[in-house]
Amino acid sequence: MIVVLKSFIWPVLVVVGVVWLTTNSVRSAAVDPTSITIPMPKSDSTSKETVVRVNQELARLRSEANLEMANPAEELTVWRRLSLALHGTIPSLEEIRKFEADQKPDRLERWLEYLLNDSRFDDYFAERLARSYVGVEAGQFLVFRRDRFLDWLTTQLHERRPYDEIVRDMISGTGVWTGEGEVNFITAGFANDEFDPNKLSARSVRAFLGQRMDCAQCHDHPFDHWKQGEFEGLTAYYGQVVNSLAGVADKHSKDYVVEDRLTLEKRTVEPSVPFHPEWLGENGSRREQLARWMTHPENQRFERAAANRVWALMFGVPFLSHRPVDDLPDPGTNPETATLDLLGEDFRKHGYDLRRLIRVIAATDAFRMSSIYPLPESEQENDGDTLQTAETIQQAKERWAVFPLIRLRPEQVIGAMLQANNVRTIDQNSHLFVRALRFFRENDFVDEFGDPGVDELQDWSGTISQALLRMNGEFSRELTSLNPLGSPGRVATAGSTPEKKIETIYLVCLTRLPTEAEKQYFIQRFEKDKPDQAVEDLYWTLFNSPEFSWNH
Structure with missing residues (x-):
């Protein structure tokens, strides 16, 4: 059926295109970009202070490894990076001509604002974020609509809703998945008409806290501090989810029961969190409490996870390039994550504004440097074909002394x-x-x-x-x-x-x-x-x- 439709649609599109070109005439490649309106930049003194602090922390990382910073990249190169990261495509010739003609100060900041104000940003960034929330598969159509979730998330970005509010809506959402797009975060946990709260628990920790405790579903984590009981306690917050013709809801009388894999004995698990239970609050459903705990202002994992994911979407690689984006170390355990601490703190203090976070990252030395690392003369003489050179370049990538090629x-x-x-x-x-x-x-x-x-x-x-x-x-x-x-x-x-x-x-x-x-x-x-x-x-x-x- 799809093949037949395509074979029919293509000729129609070609005819429409010819008519369109005939009626509108073919313009030359020398386009007139005057129709593009560039807004004023949104940066302020506080964001500039954060950029300075981040640059100082990055300089510390380079200094510890005795690395120089790569030269600044050409502004057109930075503009290409921004367009790819935020719109998923390169700038058009129309945009390039306008950019070239713009000789006002801070043009990169103003053109970044142009990208962020364009609906292409909402569409593209929503898709990139949605992958960590509901995956990439269409799933079971009768109880899960990825397209509805994506439409909802796109609208949230367009309306500039704070990130913590978006996450709370996903975790605690109720109603019919076709009408309430956020509910599809919950219905993505259905498989073969059975609800799998373990899937949601693991995905929530990965997506919103930037850590992995999946292994603790069956046993204590062999390489980390997560315990099986902690995973079960978190999962119990999703244990009262029920689905009916009225949509997703919570059945408060429902217990979360697990079966021991060895003895096959069943036991009831009460909801619990691995740290700071006071963040849960006392009111609301279990999922509402979990949402408060995940997004609590003192939960540093939440803000760092967001900062690391946005960093990864802009650079193509997480800040700790040797680790997956959702596998950060605990706060305060690794001095290399101090940059994420700074970005996360600024993110929280300014209302979990994703666009501000992007502006700060885009203004850092790391984003604006060249992807060519200036090797010492001793290594240049060997044409870079040495083990020492490979190690230098690898260190430069890990310490953000050069823009990564991805x-x-x-x-x-x-x-x-x-x-x-x-x-x-x-x-x-x-x-x-x-x-x-x-x-x-x-x-x-x-x-x-x-x-x-x-x-x-x-x-x-x-x-x-x-x-x-x-x-x-x-x-x-x-x-x-x-x-x-x-x-x-x-x-x-x-x-x-x-x-x-x-x-x-x-x-x-x-x-x-x-x-x-x-x-x-x-x-x-x-x-x-x-x-x-x-x-x-x-x-x-x-x-x-x-x-x-x-x-x-």
């Missing part, structure tokens, strides 16, 4: 390819034809490329099939061909010099200008090859370059 996620790869194929910004204001094309192409590409799932913030390697998909797949052929719908065709017919065309294509694909050596090489190719073929070849080359698929 492979883009599938939706970022296709998002970048689709945006590079359009000189104008693909957003909520784009023509329906453009948005429909993006929807179908993105879904198809991610299906073929492969989705890393909930573990997307861990290091993962590219595959040969993924490389072949980018090199020889239908997506690459469509997005690099000269047609009146895409930027390759518009660049080819712009009537400018080969040099200007090369510069434009580099900006469109890599958000930077070519080096002099790159420019001279491709000018020669343009002189030898047919101009149209040279444009297609350059697009294809840049799409398949390592630089395109990494967050340099």
